[in-house]
Amino acid sequence: MKADLKRSLVALLIMAASSAAWGVGSGAQSNESFSLDIFGNANMDDTIDEADIDYLRGVISGTNPATNLSDANYDGTIDDRDIEQIQKIISREETKLILRDSSGNVVTIKTPVKSIIPVNRNAAEALRTIKASESIVGFSESALNDKSYFPEFQGVESVGSAKMPDLEKILKQNPDLVVYYGTQWTSDYKTINDTLKKANPDISVIGLDCFKPETYVEDILKLGYIVGKVEDAEQFVDWYDDKMDKIKGALEDVPEEAKPRVYEGGRSDFYQTGGSGSSSHNVIVMAGGRNIFGDTSGDVAVDPEALVERDPQFIIWKISNIGGYSLEKDNTTKFEDKRNEIMSRPELANVSAIRDGNVYIQSADIFFGGRYFLSIVYMAKWLHPDLFKDLDPQVIHQEYLTRFQRLDYDLDKRGVFVYPPLEKK
Numbered sequence: 205m206k207a208d209l210k211r212s213l214v215a216l217l218i219m220a221a222s223s224a225a226w227g228v229g230s231g232a233q234s235n236e237s238f239s240l241d242i243f244g245n246a247n248m249d250d251t252i253d254e255a256d257i258d259y260l261r262g263v264i265s266g267t268n269p270a271t272n273l274s275d276a277n278y279d280g281t282i283d284d285r286d287i288e289q290i291q292k293i294i295s296r297e298e299t300k301l302i303l304r305d306s307s308g309n310v311v312t313i314k315t316p317v318k319s320i321i322p323v324n325r326n327a328a329e330a331l332r333t334i335k336a337s338e339s340i341v342g343f344s345e346s347a348l349n350d351k352s353y354f355p356e357f358q359g360v361e362s363v364g365s366a367k368m369p370d371l372e373k374i375l376k377q378n379p380d381l382v383v384y385y386g387t388q389w390t391s392d393y394k395t396i397n398d399t400l401k402k403a404n405p406d407i408s409v410i411g412l413d414c415f416k417p418e419t420y421v422e423d424i425l426k427l428g429y430i431v432g433k434v435e436d437a438e439q440f441v442d443w444y445d446d447k448m449d450k451i452k453g454a455l456e457d458v459p460e461e462a463k464p465r466v467y468e469g470g471r472s473d474f475y476q477t478g479g480s481g482s483s484s485h486n487v488i489v490m491a492g493g494r495n496i497f498g499d500t501s502g503d504v505a506v507d508p509e510a511l512v513e514r515d516p517q518f519i520i521w522k523i524s525n526i527g528g529y530s531l532e533k534d535n536t537t538k539f540e541d542k543r544n545e546i547m548s549r550p551e552l553a554n555v556s557a558i559r560d561g562n563v564y565i566q567s568a569d570i571f572f573g574g575r576y577f578l579s580i581v582y583m584a585k586w587l588h589p590d591l592f593k594d595l596d597p598q599v600i601h602q603e604y605l606t607r608f609q610r611l612d613y614d615l616d617k618r619g620v621f622v623y624p625p626l627e628k629k
Contacts, residue, residue, distance in 0.1 A: 306386025386411030528569030539623035
């Protein structure tokens with residue numbers, strides 16, 4: 205009970221520190237603001253290393269209080285065998301890894317993992333980020349349909365729907381690991397896990413979202429430990445944190461009331477947005493805006509009169525049916541049409557964003573899934589142009605594609621992601 209109390213206090217301190225840095229309710233995560241939920245992380249920081257062995261020795265001797273992650277082999281007893289497990293994790297010689305997935309469930313994964321089916325396409329992108337995509341032996345149909353972004357997987361076996369895949373096809377591939385979503389479609393996750401484990405107990409199943417700002421970094425690091433690519437995961441996290449920390453640092457002295465009011469729409473041609481706790485809300489806050497519907501929660505159907513009354517200074521319209529990577533550089537017609545249609549809506553005529561021309565269109569290719577941070581970069585540039593004169597979203601976008609996705613893709617020649625386009629320096 206004492207260990208549980210200690211962990212609760214630690215968690216509260218972490219949450220307070222994160223909220224202070226990003227704004228209350230932002231849900232942002234960096235590698236300094238969470239405890240990596242892998243058993244063996246005895247000192248509850250963001251990595252597993254010799255410091256955890258030192259801490260665990262203190263737990264065994266009685267000089268350190270036990271934490272919820274001290275029982276490295278998860279056998280109910282804290283002893284020298286837990287030190288052995290930590291040593292094996294550090295040297296990448298463990299035969300199992302025990303961790304909590306994105307939903308908080310405890311999952312045991314047999315290692316090493318050599319073949320993977322990421323039903324969750326965001327996990328597939330994350331695996332490519334940490335140089336582990338050669339282990340992929342099956343893909344969801346929606347990911348395979350994205351030929352411009354996943355060209356190298358076109359010959360990989362389709363396992364059908366991302367929500368409820370073809371379990372027979374998965375079993376036929378006999379993967380070591382299946383990665384599903386952790387907090388989305390939770391009943392389907394349980395069905396998939398129970399069915400696969402019953403048919404083949406050697407298959408490990410885990411739910412990792414890999415697309416939510418509040419857990420993205422931790423999900424990447426967990427994947428790194430699972431597939432033995434910890435250094436590559438840490439390298440990406442360092443790069444990601446550098447970009448996000450620069451934006452966060454520039455916004456620290458901006459009073460809350462000076463941050464522009466933002467409405468994010470585009471999930472349909474009707475008015476719908478995300479309230480507090482949603483990824484949409486977190487992205488707005490991380491970019492230095494105030495979500496005008498931040499006093500609501502979850503997905504919100506919006507009354508146009510309420511939108512007008514809250515008078516957004518910026519409207520960010522996100523579209524998923526007008527592709528970015530597949531378009532020629534000057535093919536902006538559909539983007540222009542959508543922006544003109546929004547700006548000509550009579551019910552919005554007196555909204556500040558319309559009067560000032562602050563209506564921006566974003567393609568799904570820069571806000572979808574694990575690429576949400578590209579949306580933050582573009583939005584920060586729009587919301588605070590004076591603060592971010594030297595910020596170049598396209599440079600960051602290109603580096604992500606070239607360095608971490610290893611895609612032969614030149615953004616100077618191809619792709620439309622935002623409209624109006626950013627002016628080149």
